[in-house]
Amino acid sequence: MKKHYDIIIIGGGASGMMCAVAAKRKDPSRSVAILEKNDRLGKKLLSTGNGRCNLTNEKIGAEKYAGSFVMQSKAVFDRYGADRLLKYFEDLGLLTSKDSEGRYYPICRQATAVLDVLRFTLERVGAEVICNAQIRSVKKSGDGFSVRLAEDELYADKLVIACGSKAAPKLGGTSSCADYLKNLGHRFVPFSPALCPVIVNSRVLRSLKGIRAACELTLMNGCKILKKERGEVQFTDDALSGICVFNLSLFAQKGNIISVDLLPDISNDELLNKLNNNRQLFSEKTTDNIFTGILQKRLAQAVLKESGITGFSDLCSNLTDEELKNIAYTANAMCFTVAGKAGFDRAQAALGGAHGSMINENTMQSKACDNLYICGEAVDICGECGGYNLHFAFASGLIAGESI
Numbered sequence: 001m002k003k004h005y006d007i008i009i010i011g012g013g014a015s016g017m018m019c020a021v022a023a024k025r026k027d028p029s030r031s032v033a034i035l036e037k038n039d040r041l042g043k044k045l046l047s048t049g050n051g052r053c054n055l056t057n058e059k060i061g062a063e064k065y066a067g068s069f070v071m072q073s074k075a076v077f078d079r080y081g082a083d084r085l086l087k088y089f090e091d092l093g094l095l096t097s098k099d100s101e102g103r104y105y106p107i108c109r110q111a112t113a114v115l116d117v118l119r120f121t122l123e124r125v126g127a128e129v130i131c132n133a134q135i136r137s138v139k140k141s142g143d144g145f146s147v148r149l150a151e152d153e154l155y156a157d158k159l160v161i162a163c164g165s166k167a168a169p170k171l172g173g174t175s176s177c178a179d180y181l182k183n184l185g186h187r188f189v190p191f192s193p194a195l196c197p198v199i200v201n202s203r204v205l206r207s208l209k210g211i212r213a214a215c216e217l218t219l220m221n222g223c224k225i226l227k228k229e230r231g232e233v234q235f236t237d238d239a240l241s242g243i244c245v246f247n248l249s250l251f252a253q254k255g256n257i258i259s260v261d262l263l264p265d266i267s268n269d270e271l272l273n274k275l276n277n278n279r280q281l282f283s284e285k286t287t288d289n290i291f292t293g294i295l296q297k298r299l300a301q302a303v304l305k306e307s308g309i310t311g312f313s314d315l316c317s318n319l320t321d322e323e324l325k326n327i328a329y330t331a332n333a334m335c336f337t338v339a340g341k342a343g344f345d346r347a348q349a350a351l352g353g354a355h356g357s358m359i360n361e362n363t364m365q366s367k368a369c370d371n372l373y374i375c376g377e378a379v380d381i382c383g384e385c386g387g388y389n390l391h392f393a394f395a396s397g398l399i400a401g402e403s404i
Contacts, residue, residue, distance in 0.1 A: 015376025022401025
């Protein structure tokens with residue numbers, strides 16, 4: 001069966017749904033179809049914010065993002081900042097509230113509320129939704145496009161690529177947009193995992209498996225500081241994890257160093273004084289008790305090993321002043337060498353997508369292919385944790401829908 005639409009949107013996630021809403025609200029007479037490969041819309045949306053859907057952040061700005069579209073994203077955020085996006089959602093029926101970190105959630109704290117207002121709006125404005133859509137090919141056809149499904153061939157005057165990235169394959173993440181965009185003559189940055197654990201080399205890491213600790217992290221390339229983050233670090237058998245690590249993963253490259261301050265609220269001098277005091281208090285205890293009252297035991301042992309204290313049978317009283325200095329320094333700057341990143345199955349998002357230089361940030365239209373629009377994760381931009389990626393998905397979808 002052959003069918004013609006004014007607009008076809010490939011991808012029924014956050015950006016695709018918002019694009020369809022904006023396009024139909026702008027001109028209700030146009031026919032709009034969303035093609036979604038899953039059996040329902042918004043599957044990945046339901047998992048965001050631990051099921052609560054952190055949809056934006058009061059600190060929205062280009063400095064929170066990485067990728068080739070970062071500089072152009074300023075125009076997107078100028079047009080749709082947090083306040084205007086929240087007002088748009090309010091017009092659709094969604095009420096939101098802000099937490100102490102500036103993150104916005106639906107007031108009921110349920111991601112289903114966000115998905116429902118979008119689904120109900122799509123029904124109300126008359127956008128057609130085709131789920132379980134198995135796309136065989138996407139080609140240019142005259143001034144428009146041909147999209148071949150398993151049994152049908154659809155035509156559209158305008159095409160929107162909003163089918164996401166390769167991250168979270170269990171939720172439907174694929175690299176399909178890479179093929180579509182390349183076939184349409186678009187420059188494409190290969191996907192790589194982001195917002196994920198960082199694989200590191202360290203002789204003490206395995207001994208720390210399962211430990212969580214509030215730390216300050218500094219990502220360094222040689223002596224150059226690339227980024228600092230603060231929060232809870234989770235130590236695994238092969239990686240550092242936790243939201244603060246996820247944010248570093250946007251910028252971390254193999255060979256970089258992550259310096260972990262295990263006691264970020266205690267200066268090196270204060271810590272050294274405390275250790276000197278403990279040397280006297282616990283003089284008859286073994287050296288692995290030097291951090292008693294300060295650090296968890298396994299963390300303390302790891303610090304000692306990294307400081308060159310290889311055996312713990314000696315007494316605290318025998319630790320020299322120089323050894324205490326090394327121990328204090330290590331606790332404030334335990335170094336891990338970046339070996340890589342965890343795979344897409346452990347990533348919340350991905351870097352890569354349509355290269356920013358080939359997208360008009362004021363319309364989200366491709367500069368390489370007439371009547372083609374690109375939004376959401378299909379664009380080479382990725383934000384930190386905290387609602388930044390959903391915000392870009394919604395904002396870029398809105399701009400594309402309003403510009404078609």
